[in-house]
Structures are given as structure tokens and as C-alpha cells.
Amino acid sequence: MGGDGLLSVRLPLSLLETLRAAAGQRGLTIHEAARRVLAGLSSLTPDQVRALKEPPHELASPRVSVYVGWPGMDDLADMTRNASLTNSAVFRRLLYGLLVTKELLFVQQNGTWKLQIVARKNTEQIRVEGA
Secondary structure, eight states, X not given: OOGGGEEEEEOOHHHHHHHHHHHHHTTXXXXXXXXXXXXXXXXXXXXHHHHSOOOXXXXXXXXXXXXXXXXXXXXXHHHHHHHTOOHHHHHHHHHXXXXXXXXXXXXXXXXXXXXXXXXXXXXXXXXXXXX
8 A cells, every 4th residue: 555545556467458458448547447446346245355366377467556546545455454355466356357257347226336246157147136
């Protein structure tokens, strides 16, 4: 963690490139994309975050610093404490689940965007109830 809501994490290079590409397609910086990802974190339980897959280890895993603001840092601190994971592990799992495995989805509920775990059966997405 750092001052002014600065998050410093290690990301596999392929995941970092995927984040940059996804953010760029939406006209966002990686800082804005990271803030959006962390904004949905409070909709997941520690067990759900622990159950998300970690991306495969890569030799090239640069340290990346993103400005996520204090609300994002507070949500991340709560999750790292409750899930017994590091900042990097939580953030990597969220990105990998959203951008690569598609285990996570942003859904809008009552005008609020939340992260939701999805199960895949064949190519059809099925929502996990109670998530």
C-alpha cells in the first residue's frame, strides 16, 4: 500500500497487457480500470475471492503502481485482512477472473455495479445465486 491511494502490485506481464488492452478499448487508463474493479470488491465474500484462480506464474511479473484512491484501498485492505491474502493476490485474482477466465462479471443491481461470480456450463453463463 502507499500514500494517496496508491496500490503497488506484481502482475504477470500477460495479465498487465490484457488489463491495458481492456482499459484502452473502453477509453480508460489502467488507474481508472483498477478503481472500477476495486469498486465492485465489496460485493464478494472472502471465500469467493479465495476461490478465484490465480493467474499462472510468469518470469516477467513487473511491479505496477496504480492510483485507486482511498475507497479502493479501504475495500482492498478489508478483503486482504478477511481473506488472508495479499493486495497483489486479491487484485490478480480479480483481474484474472474478469479478463481471462470470465469467472467474474460486472452486473447492475438497483443502479449499482457489482462483481458477481458466474459458473460456466458449456458456453452458457449461469449466475450463482446468493453471490
